[in-house]
Amino acid sequence: MPKKSAGPAAVLSVADAEALRRIIAVKPRWDGVVRIGDVAGQDRPCLFHAGPAFASTDEIPAPVRNSLAFGCLYEGWAKSWDEADAMIVAGDVAIMPAQGSGLLVPLAGVASPSMAAVRISDQGSAGVRHCVLNEGADIATRLGRRDERLLEHHRWLNGDLADWLSGCLAEPLSIYPLLLESFAQGDDGHAQTGAGSQLVAAALRRRAFDTPQAVGEFLKGSAAFALNIWMATIALASGAAEGVAGSTLVTRAGGNGVSFGYMLAGEAGRWRVADAPRLAGTVEARFGASVPTGALGDSAVLDLFGLGGMNLAGAPTLAAALAEHLPKDALVRSEIILAGRHPGFGSRMVACSAERVISAGVGPIILLGMIDAEGKAGRLGGGVVDAPPELFAVGPDVGAAAE
Known part of the structure; x- marks a missing residue:
């Protein structure tokens, strides 16, 4: 053309x-942290990925397959990477696009039932979208690697961190003011989110009774922490149409x-x-x-x-x-x-x-x-x-x- x-x-x-x-x-406002299985429950083991559906398991690219396999390990459905691979090939776990269930997943990441997600809702309607928690800079399923550190990291991420975040959201946090301030500091809202991540972290710390050292260090070192919040926010706004x-x-x-x-x-x-x-x-x-x-x-x-x-x-x-x-x-x-x-x-x-x-x-x-x-x-x-x-x-x- x-x-x-x-x-x-x-x-x-x-x-x-x-x-x-x-x-x-x-x-849009951030009003909670929820379990994915509670908002996208299925009657069989199910994992969610980014983008549209795959025509078959044969076409799933290696990085996405790695993250799906981790999902099987994290949920306890498989005891090894090889066993997880076999489950996926055999169709023992449903592989579904996240956006069809109101979820969003960055890059090669995965969303599984026991994982936590941010919940962004519309103050004036019943609209809601969810996105998995940002995993930090290095140990992350979105990178699509078979990283043996993922299991311990996700237990902390979906446990201690998710609990701390929930405690900061007794009152919903309005998102647009933070996003606009991040633009004023040079963020584009996608590839560059460092300013936004620190703005969100500061807003959360002001609401917290106490910020554990591990949480503080994680937020300080996670330049993309706000990205997942922005994703759910913008998906909510777009979806209203x-x-x-x-x-x-x-x-x-x-x-x-x-x-x-x-x-x-x-x-x-x-x-x-x-x-x-x-x-x-x-x-x-x-x-x-x-x-x-x-x-x-x-x-x-x-x-x-x-x-x-x-x-x-x-x-x-x-x-x-x-x-x-x-x-x-x-x-x-x-x-x-x-x-x-x-x-x-x-x-x-x-x-x-x-x-x-x-x-x-x-x-x-x-x-x-x-x-x-x-x-x-x-x-x-x-x-x-x-x-x-x-x-x-x-x-x-x-x-x-x-x-």
């Missing part, structure tokens, strides 16, 4: 204007390393799926010839809303670091394809419009971590997807079953 000139965005359709109104009406007939605003998005999917407000319950785009980025020298998977992670919802790759004009340090991998119009892309300004979000442009993408001939810019396709090295560096507009014009959808 030839690229058209990036002129002023067209007037919104009636449907998209209504969808945007619903998004703007959402007032679902059900508006005819709307082309994107409400869900994510990659599983093999496929990339998204959902339109007017097609609630139906994923549009295409091959996962490749990421442009510099692989850190220490990883040699390692190659990343295709686009991976539910955090793509952030960029499709207006954060991350669509918020680089407010994050100059990050934009400069990624400059060689960004399109020339990266700093103005949000003005072209996002639906409108959000008065409660610093008047930023929000909500990707598939109609505008097709009209302008340019797609959203998405920032994702590059994860080693072999499931050994973990995160190889930061990557950029300049999503082709064709992704929003064609491609099969897999229907409600993809939920």
